[in-house]
Structures are given as C-alpha cells and as structure tokens.
Amino acid sequence: MQRRTFLQGLAAAGALGSMPFGALQAMTQTGSVSVETLPKLEGDLTLYLGRGEGGLYENVLKAIEKRNPKLNLKVRRGGSAALANTIVAETKAGVKRADLFWAVDTGSIGVVTDAGAAKPLPADLTAQLKDGFQYSSWSPVTGRVRTLPYNTKRVSEQQIPDSVMALADSDLKIGWAPAYSSFQSFVTAMRILEGEAATKSWLKGINRNSKKYAGELGVVMGVERGEVDIGFANHYYTLRLKSGKPDANVALAYTNNDAGCLVNASGIVALSEGSLPANFIRYLLSTEVQAYLAREAYEIPLVQGVDQPQGLVSLSDLSPPDMDLRKLADLRPTLNMMRDVGVL
Amino acid sequence: MTTTLKRMSALVFASAMSLAVVSLAMVSSRAMANGEIGDHVNNLHAHISEYTEEVHWLESKFGSVVDAYAAKDKSLKTDALIEYWEEVEFHSAIETQFVPIYASIWQGIYGVKMAIDGGKSLSEVRKEQENLNHALWQALGAVKLAAQYQKKGLVDVVKTTEKEPTTGPEVIDDIKTRLDRVVAKYAEQLHEVATTLVHDTYLQRFEGVEGDLIAKDAALVEDLEKDFNVTLPQAISKNKGVDSVRAVVETMQTKLDRARALLVEAEKSRKDVF
Structure with missing residues (x-):
C-alpha cells in the first residue's frame, strides 16, 4: 500500500521516468538508505539554515554539493527562530524565497508549519523515520x-x-x-x-x-x-x-x-513543491549523514537502522512522552x- | 604644524607596525557599526584627506573644550565632546575597520569628560586629552593602513547585514571581534548593550563551537564559560573601567586563539561525510 501510494505520487509529479532504478528501490524501503542509491540533485535550491553545531551542518551541505555538481544551492543563515519568522512574513507577503528550512529546534518548525508554509512530504520519506517521529509536513533530522x-x-x-x-x-x-x-x-x-x-x-x-x-x-x-x-x-x-x-x-x-x-529534534521543512526539495531531505536522512551527525555531534539518528552515539542508552529503552x-x-x-x- | 606632522608620522608608523600583526582582525567587524555604511567606509582611499582634516578638527575641538575648562568657562558643556565625535565620518571608518582603537577613542572621550565633570586638576584633564589625541592619530594610521588593504582587495566590503560565520575557526574569529566591540560599547558607556553583546555572543556563537572543544580541552571550555558568564559580565556590571574590561577581553582572546587551533585540528582529523 505504501509503495503504491508512493508510486502514484511520483507519477503525479512527473518524476518517475527520471529516477534511476537504485533510487526507486531505495525510496520504496523504510529505514536508512545510502546516498549511493539516491537520485542526483539538479537545479536551484534555496535553504534557510538555522545556526547550530558549529560547522558540522555546513560540512554536510558541502558534501551534498560536492556529490551533486549540478545542484545550485543557496544558503541563508541565521537563528532558527528569526528565519522562521522571516518565512512566515514572506509567506504572508506572497513572496517565496526559500525552498527548504532546516532548523535546530522544532519550535521554529512549528511556527512555519502553523503558518501553512510547509508542503507535504512523500509518505515513503517519512516512513524512514522511527516510530513517533513521522510527520507529514516536516521531517525530523536528528534528535536530542x-x-x-x-x-x-x-x-x-x-x-x-x-x-x-x-x-x-x-x-x-x-x-x-x-x-x-x-x-x-x-x-x-x-x-x-x-x-x-x-x-x-x-x-x-x-x-x-x-x-x-x-x-x-x-x-x-x-x-x-x-x-x-x-x-x-x-x-x-x-x-x-x-x-x-x-x-x-x-x-x-x-x-x-x-x-x-x-526527545526534541532538529528538523527540515519543504517550502516548495516538487521532487528536488524532498530529494534533498532524503540526503539528510541517508545512512551516511545520520551516522556523521551521530559520530561528530553526538546527535541521535532518527532514521531507522543507524547506530546511536556511544554512551547513550538506546532510544528504544527510553520512554519519551508522546507529543507533537x-x-x-x-x-x-x-x-x-x-x-x-x-x-x- | 611640523611637530604635529612628526607626531602623526610616528603614530601612524607605530599603528602600521602593530596593525600588520593584527591585520586579520581588520577583515572583520562590519555590520554592527552605528554609523551609516557607504562609500566613506568602502572606498577609504578616496577619503583619507577628509579623515585627516577631521582628526585635526577633532583635536582642535576637544582642545577648545579643555581650554574652556582651563578658563573656568561657566557655559562649558562636556557633552560637546561626544557630539563632535559623532559628527565626523571618520567615526564609522574606524569603527568598521579596527574596533580596539575605536574603543580607545571612546575611552579617551569619556576620560576627558569625566575628568572635567569630576572637577579634576587641569594637568589631569590635559593628560586625558593627550590620551584621546593619541587614540585619534592611531586610528587615522589604522584607517590609512586599511585603505591600502582595501585598495589591494584584501578586505571584504563592509555591509549593513552581518555575515554568518560558517566554520568553527570563523566562529572564533567572529567571537574575538564581538569581544572587541564589547570593550567599545563599554567605553561608550553603553554598559547594558555591552552586557547583552556578551550574552548574545555566548549563546549565538560560543555555544555552537563549545561542543567540539570540550572533547579536546574541557578545562579551556570551562575557563571560557566562566569568562563569558561571570568574569566579563562582572567586570562590566561592577564598572571596573575600560582598561579592566579590555584586560578580561584580551585574556579571553588568547584563550580563543587556543580554541581556534583546536578547532582547526578537529576539522583536519574529521572523517568525510560521504
């Protein structure tokens, strides 16, 4: 059912024909996938990036750009809350400047989704996330x-x-x-x-x-x-x-x-329709990026199948409260x- | 005039020598300047003669205030010292190029003002005036050097929007510049602004890099945590004077140099994302 829903979504987006087989296979699984299987990113994307974690998020962005030379990624940086307010103001004014918003806290994500600026994410993408972290209008990236x-x-x-x-x-x-x-x-x-x-x-x-x-x-x-x-x-x-x-x-x-x-999370919101913003998010949920952030920043991977940082009890042994x-x-x-x- | 020129040459030379060492700091402060950002800060070379005139003018105006004090002029208002300084375009030129000397000018202005307001002896007031003039000429030297760098394309264009640092070492450079600005704001008698700047620098900058640092040198992070949250805010709130606040900042900047080296090392040893 999930696979069928996803394929219908792809057909509607007119993206099916452009997908390599590996990408299709990867995108119909749940759990983490390697970047090796993800589609190449091509085109213009503007990301609003909330500051945090020193240069680690920047390293992730550089690695994605290096792997996707046809991606023209523009990044606007600032505090998560300030960028969220900017997005809301831009949405109200009918001016869309950002395609994606990557924030260090869910509060800022909430401001953007409450304003109706978020676009729905493909079901197969949200299905990669652990139980309790699957949302239709935004994707957690890592947790704390x-x-x-x-x-x-x-x-x-x-x-x-x-x-x-x-x-x-x-x-x-x-x-x-x-x-x-x-x-x-x-x-x-x-x-x-x-x-x-x-x-x-x-x-x-x-x-x-x-x-x-x-x-x-x-x-x-x-x-x-x-x-x-x-x-x-x-x-x-x-x-x-x-x-x-x-x-x-x-x-x-x-x-x-x-x-x-x-368990709070950093998260990302797609602000534009189409496959490019969603596919960019898939890179953040890839095994490699999730493992990198766990290893270097001690963040908790929220995609299924990626090891947690050492010294932390397993997420499955914790009993966080159930809340949006x-x-x-x-x-x-x-x-x-x-x-x-x-x-x- | 000859004496003035000689003094100016000596000060400019001294400034140039010291600034050569810290030239990187000039690729910096930006954005947070009070004054308007325009051609006068992004095309310094074309304005050097105006700045030189302004420094002469300031020296003369500050001198007239002290002379009025010496003459026991009842109509003397020391706020004029601040008004003169805020009137010149040289103000934003030095503020955007070299904050530590900008702080020294404010320190000098308030040194003269408080000495007069406090009824100090004329010789004490003259000493403060001398310090202020020294800071002005040193600032002119700094701006001249910056103009040369600017002409060679070695410094970034000054913008009204702040550029976010993107790497750990860049964050440290930004923190050091912000701390210079803390001294400047303190010297400008804007103690609340200075304290807020310390707090914001800690939350918006230092917190982003301390995670990486603590694994490398926990004691250093602990030290800097204390500096950000106790030592520096207390030096400001207890009004210990510009020299004391500057000393705290300089000590912090030395520790931040060590932090920067650790972050460079950390980045080198980091595995690639893919």
Whole structure:
C-alpha cells in the first residue's frame, strides 16, 4: 500500500521516468538508505539554515554539493527562530524565497508549519523515520534527549527519582539553565503535559534548591565539579565531556514517560513543491549523514537502522512522552510563567 | 604644524607596525557599526584627506573644550565632546575597520569628560586629552593602513547585514571581534548593550563551537564559560573601567586563539561525510 501510494505520487509529479532504478528501490524501503542509491540533485535550491553545531551542518551541505555538481544551492543563515519568522512574513507577503528550512529546534518548525508554509512530504520519506517521529509536513533530522546528568561521587543512580516532577520535592542540589532555549522547550513540554499549575509549582520547588548556569554545558560541568548533585541538560554535553575526559565524575540518568526525557529534534521543512526539495531531505536522512551527525555531534539518528552515539542508552529503552513536537513553538506562556515565578 | 606632522608620522608608523600583526582582525567587524555604511567606509582611499582634516578638527575641538575648562568657562558643556565625535565620518571608518582603537577613542572621550565633570586638576584633564589625541592619530594610521588593504582587495566590503560565520575557526574569529566591540560599547558607556553583546555572543556563537572543544580541552571550555558568564559580565556590571574590561577581553582572546587551533585540528582529523 505504501509503495503504491508512493508510486502514484511520483507519477503525479512527473518524476518517475527520471529516477534511476537504485533510487526507486531505495525510496520504496523504510529505514536508512545510502546516498549511493539516491537520485542526483539538479537545479536551484534555496535553504534557510538555522545556526547550530558549529560547522558540522555546513560540512554536510558541502558534501551534498560536492556529490551533486549540478545542484545550485543557496544558503541563508541565521537563528532558527528569526528565519522562521522571516518565512512566515514572506509567506504572508506572497513572496517565496526559500525552498527548504532546516532548523535546530522544532519550535521554529512549528511556527512555519502553523503558518501553512510547509508542503507535504512523500509518505515513503517519512516512513524512514522511527516510530513517533513521522510527520507529514516536516521531517525530523536528528534528535536530542533531555537527561539528568549527575555527579557519580555525590549521588547514586538509585537516589534519583524516575519522575521529573518528583525532583522538585527531593533534597538534591540541582543545576539548571532557565535562560537556555532547550530548557525552555522542556518546560513548555511539561506545561503541555502536566498543566500550568503543576509546572508553576515545579519551577518554584526546583528554584528552592538550585544553582543557575547560563548554558547547559555549564550545568554539566557544574555537576562534574560537584557544585550540584544533578542537573537538567541535553544528552550530548555529557557525552562530549566524557569523550574528552573519560574519568569525569558524571553519568546520565533518565526519567520515565515525562518531559524530563523529552526527545526534541532538529528538523527540515519543504517550502516548495516538487521532487528536488524532498530529494534533498532524503540526503539528510541517508545512512551516511545520520551516522556523521551521530559520530561528530553526538546527535541521535532518527532514521531507522543507524547506530546511536556511544554512551547513550538506546532510544528504544527510553520512554519519551508522546507529543507533537511542534507544540513546543508555544513558548510565550512558558516565558511568562518563568518570569512570574522569578526564575527568569 | 611640523611637530604635529612628526607626531602623526610616528603614530601612524607605530599603528602600521602593530596593525600588520593584527591585520586579520581588520577583515572583520562590519555590520554592527552605528554609523551609516557607504562609500566613506568602502572606498577609504578616496577619503583619507577628509579623515585627516577631521582628526585635526577633532583635536582642535576637544582642545577648545579643555581650554574652556582651563578658563573656568561657566557655559562649558562636556557633552560637546561626544557630539563632535559623532559628527565626523571618520567615526564609522574606524569603527568598521579596527574596533580596539575605536574603543580607545571612546575611552579617551569619556576620560576627558569625566575628568572635567569630576572637577579634576587641569594637568589631569590635559593628560586625558593627550590620551584621546593619541587614540585619534592611531586610528587615522589604522584607517590609512586599511585603505591600502582595501585598495589591494584584501578586505571584504563592509555591509549593513552581518555575515554568518560558517566554520568553527570563523566562529572564533567572529567571537574575538564581538569581544572587541564589547570593550567599545563599554567605553561608550553603553554598559547594558555591552552586557547583552556578551550574552548574545555566548549563546549565538560560543555555544555552537563549545561542543567540539570540550572533547579536546574541557578545562579551556570551562575557563571560557566562566569568562563569558561571570568574569566579563562582572567586570562590566561592577564598572571596573575600560582598561579592566579590555584586560578580561584580551585574556579571553588568547584563550580563543587556543580554541581556534583546536578547532582547526578537529576539522583536519574529521572523517568525510560521504
């Protein structure tokens, strides 16, 4: 059924005749595929790229361009949120400048999809993604999980509650970075999952026994130094610290089925119809790009069949909450609440 | 006049010597200039004589303010020092080409202004005036050197939109330039702007490269984290003075040089995507 739907889609796009057999075969499978089997990219594409991960995304783009000499890729760079707003403004004005938007956070993706600027993606493309990460109007690229880095000299794993809400009532000294965007997305998830009152009460509880840091790497390093027992941070900071300092006094704990183990994602949106933007996205979901980002940036591959970065529990062993990540775009009530409580 | 020319030559020479070492920093600051971006910053060579006139004019105007103070002129308003500086096109020429000296000019202006407003002795005010004049001539030397680079096509065109760095080493270069601007904004007495710039530089730039760095040198990242989030913001909020803020920034820039080398090394050892 899926194959038939996909072939109908291709015929409608008039693209069937131009596809090499390998590409056709690859595109009717689920799971990751090698770039070797993907169609060549030809023509003009404009990508709005949200900044993040130093030069790694740039390396991916350069590799795609090198492999596809007939692709004329123009890139506009900026903060994800600013670019999302630009796309919305351009859409309202009826001026389309971007064909694709690759953002580091789903909140920005949500702004664009809510504005009706996103074009539907082929079903076979979204089918490559792991369960829970398949969306018709955008594609996650890689993920990051919320974790609880803890100091292994000060706390045992058994002392750590498996509910993020319970942490507000614990005696543990906690490190956090309320001004940091990933933390605010996490609180937004909590607000959506647990409600306003519970989240407000949680913020007050944590605030009583916490130390603030500017960013989440600072949180992880504060945990490692023993300034705090435990912290809130995306997983990759701890993995990177451990890779440079294997004997660092920090390990990762995870909560269970709540915002504390939310898996957020970077993602991409096609803003133009046609096979070229969708095929560009296929390159980002290829085995090679997914493995590269996992290896170099410690990001979590969200395509089926690609290994996770070392040191992280398997995604299948985590129990992230079931929620549409685009809802994380609803940040304003979160910020208002954090200001009300006095943590911002 | 002869003395002035001699002094100018000496300062220009000194500037040229020091700038040769840091010429890369000139391919830089861009975008965030207060002044208008136009021919006067993108065709410096054609404007050098105007800039020289402006520096003479500024020296004379600043001198007249100090002379009025010496004459105990009741109508003296030290805000005029800022107004004179904001009036000249030379302002954006140096701001877009070499931010550290731009910061020194602001430091000099406020040095004179605060000495007068604080009722300091004439000799102390004259000393501040001398520092200010020195900064002006040094700036002219920097702009002349930049004009030569520009003529040879060695520096980018100054644009009103900021160019995003795309590689780790480029990000570090951008951070260093932004930190120079922090000193300039602090010297301009815009402390909140300076603090916001530190915060934005951390979130929008340093955070993008620290992941790669921490695997290479965790202690260095920890050090820079503290600099960005504690040492530099505190130097600004406690109003420790331009020299102290500049010292913090220069220490950070040395650490960032080390970070840059690590990122270059990391990029070399990285496997290809495909």
